[in-house]
Amino acid sequence: MRATVIRGPQDIRVEEVPDPALRHPGDAVVRVTHACICGSDLWAYRGVAAREPGQRIGHEFMGVVEAVGAEVASVAPGDRVIAPFVWSDGVCGYCTEGLFTSCPHGGFWGQPGSDGGQGEAVRVPFADGTLVRLPADLPAELEAPVLSLADVMGTGHHAAVAAGVRRGGTVAVVGDGAVGLCGVLAAKRLGAERIVMLGRHEDRTAIARKFGATDVVPERGEGVQAVLEAVGTEDAMRTAISITRDGGAVGYVGVPHGGSAGVDIRQMFDRNITLGGGVAPVRAYLPELLADVLAGELDPSPVFDLVIGLDQVPDGYAAMDERRALKAMITF
Amino acid sequence: MRATVIRGPQDIRVEEVPDPALRHPGDAVVRVTHACICGSDLWAYRGVAAREPGQRIGHEFMGVVEAVGAEVASVAPGDRVIAPFVWSDGVCGYCTEGLFTSCPHGGFWGQPGSDGGQGEAVRVPFADGTLVRLPADLPAELEAPVLSLADVMGTGHHAAVAAGVRRGGTVAVVGDGAVGLCGVLAAKRLGAERIVMLGRHEDRTAIARKFGATDVVPERGEGVQAVLEAVGTEDAMRTAISITRDGGAVGYVGVPHGGSAGVDIRQMFDRNITLGGGVAPVRAYLPELLADVLAGELDPSPVFDLVIGLDQVPDGYAAMDERRALKAMITF
Structure with missing residues (x-):
């Protein structure tokens, strides 16, 4: 074959x-x-x-x-x-x-x-x-x-589950690839009310909107209960943790490439941020x-x-x- | 005054x-x-x-x-x-x-x-x-x-809550200080059936046993659903993550001193380990x-x-x- x-x-x-x-x-x-x-x-x-x-x-x-x-x-x-x-x-x-x-x-x-x-x-x-x-x-x-x-859809769903997406909640998605976009769809399906997509590429953010994103922003926002990390770089993890609201959670499904430098443990400690997820x-x-x-x-x-x-x-x-x-x- | x-x-x-x-x-x-x-x-x-x-x-x-x-x-x-x-x-x-x-x-x-x-x-x-x-x-x-x-008791309790200690479950505690020992007590109170204390100092492990530890081991064990990290060093975090069972959680309350090097993100990813906790x-x-x-x-x-x-x-x-x-x- x-x-x-x-x-x-x-x-x-x-x-x-x-x-x-x-x-x-x-x-x-x-x-x-x-x-x-x-x-x-x-x-x-x-x-x-x-x-x-x-x-x-x-x-x-x-x-x-x-x-x-x-x-x-x-x-x-x-x-x-x-x-x-x-x-x-x-x-x-x-x-x-x-x-x-x-x-x-x-x-x-x-x-x-x-x-x-x-x-x-x-x-x-x-x-x-x-x-x-x-x-x-x-x-x-x-x-x-x-x-x-x-x-991709199961992996985006895993990110949303690990981030504790809840009905009526606010979610941010880091990563405008297929998994990040499926994360938007998963968050919508789980009842999130506000879904913020971080992205700049119009063809991708158009899909994000179609999937239920209520906001598309080019830069990091702030204070979101549930953040989906769907990239796997240290920088994406750093962004994800920094935009999570105190007491919230990052659901990460981006295969980690690089080390743990993006995991700011002191910031996570001070703000009680949970990091969950992994291979879906x-x-x-x-x-x-x-x-x-x-x-x-x-x-x-x-x-x-x-x-x-x-x-x-x-x-x-x-x-x-x-x-x-x-x-x-x-x-x- | x-x-x-x-x-x-x-x-x-x-x-x-x-x-x-x-x-x-x-x-x-x-x-x-x-x-x-x-x-x-x-x-x-x-x-x-x-x-x-x-x-x-x-x-x-x-x-x-x-x-x-x-x-x-x-x-x-x-x-x-x-x-x-x-x-x-x-x-x-x-x-x-x-x-x-x-x-x-x-x-x-x-x-x-x-x-x-x-x-x-x-x-x-x-x-x-x-x-x-x-x-x-x-x-x-x-x-x-x-x-x-x-x-200390509230902080030990926070570690147990963040690690998802459940009735009938198995817990390990990294750190034989007052917070770690209170973590044993908290795990017992939350219904854990087996509580493994990692420690070598007899005066402290004696308190751990009094508080409900069922096992006291000098070295890392393996495969525990809930791990309480009550030290705050990179080495303690590394140990905590490595002894967590796939799909389990580390509840950390040790004030982080050092960087994120102990957070092995690739290991966490592959084994779906959740890291939660922080300042109690x-x-x-x-x-x-x-x-x-x-x-x-x-x-x-x-x-x-x-x-x-x-x-x-x-x-x-x-x-x-x-x-x-x-x-x-x-x-x-």
Whole structure:
């Protein structure tokens, strides 16, 4: 089959790789119908996050089950499915509590030895603990909204949950990427009354407004109960903490690149600011968010502003890196 | 009157200072009957926290109201009262929410221009928003337990609340000072089933066991849902985060001295660890904890292992600095 690999910084290629096959009785093989490029893939693209040359890449996909192992009970060949950005066994203590990202048997798509999402097919370990079945008659117009639940929408939701977004409350969002924008949508969905988006790029702030942002400001504001940090730089964390109201919380989901210098612990101490969040347990949120998407009540699809085929994946990385595109969807 | 002043590092003196007098209609003057020396006073004593030469010191006291301004409604001359370690107006948005430590009119006892707690009397701004009345017939044996509510017991409780201590849960406490020990007591009071104290000093771990610690270990353990950080060094924070179970929380109340290097943001991200806490809004907890002390159900007084008069305050600082004493109570 053909799949995306990363050969080095700025060197993304689509290559012929071995077809995936069942290895364990809990495995499934999924033929990918839709995938995407994530803002976090750009850290690897830029050489900031290390990758082995030739490693697969991509961690967001949906598709059709092609084969299942003897122990798989929840999905069958022909089923449409979506995967969260990590696999998980579904039965350990952490999975039972909903913290699927801490599963001791879990892993990240594209890690050495596994398939990535940006390819024609994927071997899915622990299919019962990982995949979520989609309706067979999923309308075409809901494919993009559903796809967003593999990562960005679930991650934005996690930021909002960790920041303690409450009905009637005020929220600020740091980061105008797809996750930050989904954070706006999540805050709106959770009942926030005022949602302040920090951003300057008109094409992105337009989506923020569409998603429910009531205020768009270029610079830091002040005194917001719940702040969503969706960037991952020290500077974004510094901004997030500084605009949080005393006694409030920062929900952070930006993958930290850099150290802890942005976490001003003395300021947090003096003002009783809570810092929560982390890698989003998207699998836990999938059923709830999927129900809203299927009901037509949640539509994060405006974050996909570029649709490409597998061959154009290298161009998709370049477009996102140069901020010409917000988020690329790959159709097969 | 006579009061404790700090002239410089290791230079604590008891000096003659002006008698306090009412300045504003909301003021009260309190004659101090009991005060104490706090572990956080040692940061000033050691020269780590800057103080102006001659500045007053001490922020934990109880006493008898001597005079009140025209607007004071909640206390009257002759009333026994206790003060939390900061004053607050009691009516602003933050005070109304219980975050008295963020009151814009608030201040810390001993800050330039104010009286400190380690003296014969104190002018109390915003007496209605600050003081809590005690029973006129407070038994002598409850004076020490009540005094602990001015800071250490309320602060230990804040750590436990911020760490999300739950009934039946497991808690670890980093820091074997008076606040850490009160954190053990708070965790026990909140229903924790297993309480692990990290400590080596037998005299202190003996109090921890008395307060409800089920395990005393010299080194870091692993995998605890709620961790109380009651030291304030980078190393203590590093330990606290590393022993928190994925998805758990650190409640920190150790005044941060040093930077954010102990906050391993990447580890927190990967394991979804929440960091909460800060300067304890002790005034908010006073009514609830006082009720338990008066009912004989809460007794943090074993943290006072040294009782001195005002003249011995300099010796009290030295004894605590050299870890010969855990916490000194000053009686007048």
